[in-house]
Amino acid sequence: xxxxxxxxxxxxxxxxxxxxxxxxxxxxxxxxxxxxxxxxxxxxxxxxxxxxxxxxxxxxxxxxxxxxxxxxxxxxxxxxxxxxxxxxxxxxxxxxxxxxxxxxxxxxxxxxxxxxxxxxxxxxxxxxxxxxxxxxxxxxxxxxxxxxxxxxxxxxxxxxxxxxxxxxxxxxxxxxxxxxxxxxxxxxxxxxxxxxxxxxxxxxxxxxxxxxxxxxxxxxxxxxxxxxxxxxxxxxxxxxxxxxxxxxxxxxxxxxxxxxxxxxxxxxxxxxxxxxxxxxxxxxxxxxxxxxxxxxxxxxxxxxxxxxxxxxxxxxxxxxxxxxxxxxxxxxx
Ligand code: TXA
Ligand code: MG
Numbered sequence: 001x002x003x004x005x006x007x008x009x010x011x012x013x014x015x016x017x018x019x020x021x022x023x024x025x026x027x028x029x030x031x032x033x034x035x036x037x038x039x040x041x042x043x044x045x046x047x048x049x050x051x052x053x054x055x056x057x058x059x060x061x062x063x064x065x066x067x068x069x070x071x072x073x074x075x076x077x078x079x080x081x082x083x084x085x086x087x088x089x090x091x092x093x094x095x096x097x098x099x100x101x102x103x104x105x106x107x108x109x110x111x112x113x114x115x116x117x118x119x120x121x122x123x124x125x126x127x128x129x130x131x132x133x134x135x136x137x138x139x140x141x142x143x144x145x146x147x148x149x150x151x152x153x154x155x156x157x158x159x160x161x162x163x164x165x166x167x168x169x170x171x172x173x174x175x176x177x178x179x180x181x182x183x184x185x186x187x188x189x190x191x192x193x194x195x196x197x198x199x200x201x202x203x204x205x206x207x208x209x210x211x212x213x214x215x216x217x218x219x220x221x222x223x224x225x226x227x228x229x230x231x232x233x234x235x236x237x238x239x240x241x242x243x244x245x246x247x248x249x250x251x252x253x254x255x256x257x258x259x260x261x262x263x264x265x266x267x268x269x270x271x272x273x274x275x276x277x278x279x280x281x282x283x284x285x286x287x288x289x290x291x292x293x294x295x296x297x298x299x300x301x302x303x304x305x306x307x308x309x310x311x312x313x314x315x316x317x318x319x320x321x322x323x324x325x326x327x328x329x330x331x332x333x
Contacts, residue, residue, distance in 0.1 A: 011174050034131060067116075070145050106120060158288070194214070235322040241290075263276050265281050
């Protein structure tokens, strides 16, 4: 007799009923995959240490890498941080929330050391996605949520990517493909100025314009220590990556490899590489293309970082880290 296999895929349409179920899972100490405008997150109640531990376990995330607390209102965000910083937070929130901007601020005493990885600060963001906001409201409390990938791999930009990494048992609300495709800008916010810990689509210029405060980047090693997560290898496919600057260097790289290679480049320059397997090099497409290269078992991904691309700081940051060119140490997870 033919056997029938039922596969229990937990990718759920974001109907009111399913958002209510997801909220109930969170309230009872479970974890839920949620769409945001940047990448998918893996959410748990921020104030339930048992639930937060499940996030670290599911991702294989090092315990010294803190999580972002996602809120649905500025009022919720204010309860997470010290009162002295409320005005500055509200100013930034008025311009940038909901949106791809995460503020790291001195944390209120009740925020658990598990979420902040023992740091005196907490990262807070209001995502610009109706499903994420409804889920947080349904949960009745802010949620801690890192990107919903296995630690070290490219962040998920579809619900299917989440399943690939975390398996079929996670309840995921499907919001389709994420609009932005790379993670939020993370900035340390103090009364004296801001420090960008992770570049994103919100730029240093925008932050300086809004606040009138100096804005620096975490380029030097001392400041890097302030954001533990940036030490680890991130965003990396299994396939080796090689970053080059010219079409000529792409051809030399191809000549060295006999097996199938993917060339990742802006679509404008694709006509220069007829007959090759090409991948689209934009913020929106990057992580999906890195995962496609893994699925196709190509021998190498050659990335053309031309002059235009060099100006895209956030994209260049992800590429350098994915290629292993910009990591102080590797997580090995
Ligand atoms: O767009 C995003 O930010 C996505 C979506 C799901 O919201 N989330 C995300 O989370 O990228 P995650 O955990 O993959 O990256 C958070 C980054 C890490 O590099 C972490 O080290 C840093 O933010 N971070 C979190 N809390 C921090 C803190 N208190 N101080 C310094 N860095 C912090
Ligand atoms: Mg991440």
